[in-house]
Amino acid sequence: MIENLTVHLKGISKRFGKKQALEKVDFELKKGEIHAIVGENGAGKTTLVNCLFGMIQPDEGEITINGIRYDKLSPRLAVEAGVGMVHQHFKLIPEFTVAENVFLGQEIIKNGIVQEKLQNRRIEELSKRYGLEVDPLTPIYGMSVGMRQRVEILRALSKDIRVLVLDEPTAVLTPNEVDQLFEVLRKLVADGLSIIFISHHLHEIMRIADRITVLRSGKKHVTELTTGLSELEIARLIIGRDQSQVLKHSEADPGDVVLRVEDVLITDSRGAQTVKGVSFNVREGEVVGLAGVAGNGQSELAEAIIGMRKVDAGRICYLGQDITNISVSQLREKEIGVIPEDRLQRGVNPYMTIAQNIYTGSMNDESYGRIFLKLDKIEQHAMDLVKEYDIRGVDDGTFVGELSGGNIQKVVLARELSSQPKLVIASEPSRGLDIGATEFVHKQLLELRNNRSAVFLLSTELEEVLSLSDRILIIHGGRIMSEFDRHSIPDEAVLSAFMLGVENKS
Numbered sequence: 352m353i354e355n356l357t358v359h360l361k362g363i364s365k366r367f368g369k370k371q372a373l374e375k376v377d378f379e380l381k382k383g384e385i386h387a388i389v390g391e392n393g394a395g396k397t398t399l400v401n402c403l404f405g406m407i408q409p410d411e412g413e414i415t416i417n418g419i420r421y422d423k424l425s426p427r428l429a430v431e432a433g434v435g436m437v438h439q440h441f442k443l444i445p446e447f448t449v450a451e452n453v454f455l456g457q458e459i460i461k462n463g464i465v466q467e468k469l470q471n472r473r474i475e476e477l478s479k480r481y482g483l484e485v486d487p488l489t490p491i492y493g494m495s496v497g498m499r500q501r502v503e504i505l506r507a508l509s510k511d512i513r514v515l516v517l518d519e520p521t522a523v524l525t526p527n528e529v530d531q532l533f534e535v536l537r538k539l540v541a542d543g544l545s546i547i548f549i550s551h552h553l554h555e556i557m558r559i560a561d562r563i564t565v566l567r568s569g570k571k572h573v574t575e576l577t578t579g580l581s582e583l584e585i586a587r588l589i590i591g592r593d594q595s596q597v598l599k600h601s602e603a604d605p606g607d608v609v610l611r612v613e614d615v616l617i618t619d620s621r622g623a624q625t626v627k628g629v630s631f632n633v634r635e636g637e638v639v640g641l642a643g644v645a646g647n648g649q650s651e652l653a654e655a656i657i658g659m660r661k662v663d664a665g666r667i668c669y670l671g672q673d674i675t676n677i678s679v680s681q682l683r684e685k686e687i688g689v690i691p692e693d694r695l696q697r698g699v700n701p702y703m704t705i706a707q708n709i710y711t712g713s714m715n716d717e718s719y720g721r722i723f724l725k726l727d728k729i730e731q732h733a734m735d736l737v738k739e740y741d742i743r744g745v746d747d748g749t750f751v752g753e754l755s756g757g758n759i760q761k762v763v764l765a766r767e768l769s770s771q772p773k774l775v776i777a778s779e780p781s782r783g784l785d786i787g788a789t790e791f792v793h794k795q796l797l798e799l800r801n802n803r804s805a806v807f808l809l810s811t812e813l814e815e816v817l818s819l820s821d822r823i824l825i826i827h828g829g830r831i832m833s834e835f836d837r838h839s840i841p842d843e844a845v846l847s848a849f850m851l852g853v854e855n856k857s
């Protein structure tokens with residue numbers, strides 16, 4: 352039995368200040384298995400794998416990798432022990448090329464010279480072997496998240512590893528990209544690697560994992576074989592109760608146009624046209640969903656609407672005012688709630704507290720004071736939102752960067768949605784959220800729509816678009832190819848075909 356284990360964690364505990372993030376957690380990874388770690392936002396998943404990767408020193412417990420016990424691990428030692436990691440939040444340097452990132456800090460050097468050709472060849476070999484197509488010479492900026500993730504995986508694989516840890520790798524991927532990733536994982540397992548896989552998507556876990564370990568509030572709840580478990584049973588194991596009912600979606604009653612986008616053209620930093628003349632509008636009291644495979648222009652379009660990217664031609668209007676190419680700070684003065692796709696870089700400041708982060712969403716609200724801020728009031732408001740949005744892991748003065756991934760997302764949602772904005776631009780609003788939190792944010796968006804807000808939803812999760820939208824637009828190759836209203840929405844398979852570029856002639 353013991354020889355069959357690649358990783359054995361025994362009695363791992365970790366405390367951050369007053370927070371007990373992990374409490375005597377046991378975990379075993381067998382050779383050649385894919386083992387999923389699941390649990391609610393803040394349950395301790397990332398902390399546990401960070402202990403295994405030497406990013407964090409546990410307060411107590413034993414770590415054994417391939418039969419060797421490590422008293423003190425560092426990432427370097429972990430790599431030497433054969434552990435590779437793809438982090439929940441990517442750590443790539445945007446200005447560097449793929450090759451520079453993959454070999455950062457571990458360049459192949461001969462006679463004091465970095466062997467670029469050798470490095471590129473190594474990347475090409477790995478890409479080919481595992482079907483992770485990337486060009487070693489392309490810089491990271493401008494790359495889709497799916498591509499960035501390939502680079503992260505290549506970086507892990509460029510060392511001689513036996514265990515690959517992936518912390519929510521699919522949160523940022525489209526269904527198609529998830530299929531590709533799973534192909535890669537299967538090849539890795541066939542090559543004798545063992546994999547730890549963290550995800551909130553139960554259907555993925557059912558598909559790929561041999562066993563699951565469920566964490567609840569820092570404790571191990573159970574480890575079970577996946578075969579024989581239904582999605583519902585896994586959900587029950589995670590949240591300790593049954594999931595609540597499906598969303599009720601009443602008939603929309605759209606009013607005036609709030610957001611109007613006219614013939615917008617966008618060219619990216621490399622000169623490629625990513626949005627090729629897009630027009631649509633979103634009215635008050637409706638949710639318009641933009642669905643598409645990632646990389647078809649939706650991110651650029653969203654960025655243009657929220658003032659983060661220039662458009663080359665066309666117009667964007669908010670309540671009849673032209674807001675084309677306005678700055679982010681000008682946009683902040685309008686009643687627009689923005690959930691950006693890339694929240695760690697653009698959504699929050701990790702070095703500020705929750706109250707400070709939430710206040711930056713209402714700096715024009717004079718009820719918080721003009722010159723002398725009413726700090727108590729700001730703090731109280733933040734604490735109310737922490738409760739309402741169930742943001743977990745919060746003590747006095749907790750920095751947002753100390754929260755778990757999903758809880759950071761909740762801070763953004765609380766800041767952007769709680770002020771009853773007239774327009775909401777929501778990109779991937781449930782990314783990284785656990786089942787309960789996803790349900791909550793969906794309810795929140797529908798409530799805003801019922802209270803006459805206009806909601807523009809951009810999501811690569813078809814299920815999310817289907818359950819929330821009153822109208823659906825399909826974007827492909829930078830153009831809106833089809834539009835459906837609630838009553839004419841075809842089934843998922845047909846919609847997926849449209850997302851791949853089939854035109855709707857009706």
Ligand SMILES: Nc1ncnc2c1ncn2[C@@H]1O[C@H](COP(=O)(O)OP(=O)(O)OP(=O)(O)O)[C@@H](O)[C@H]1O
Nearest residue numbers: 367372392393394395396397398744753755756757
């Ligand atoms: N560096 C840190 N400082 C303080 N607290 C931390 C730190 N890292 C994690 N925590 C806390 O430890 C707990 C577990 O966090 P962790 O990131 O492991 O959760 P998770 O299960 O990965 O959640 P998610 O699904 O949201 O990513 C949380 O309460 C979190 O706030």
Ligand SMILES: [Mg+2]
Nearest residue numbers: 397439755756
């Ligand atoms: Mg996490």
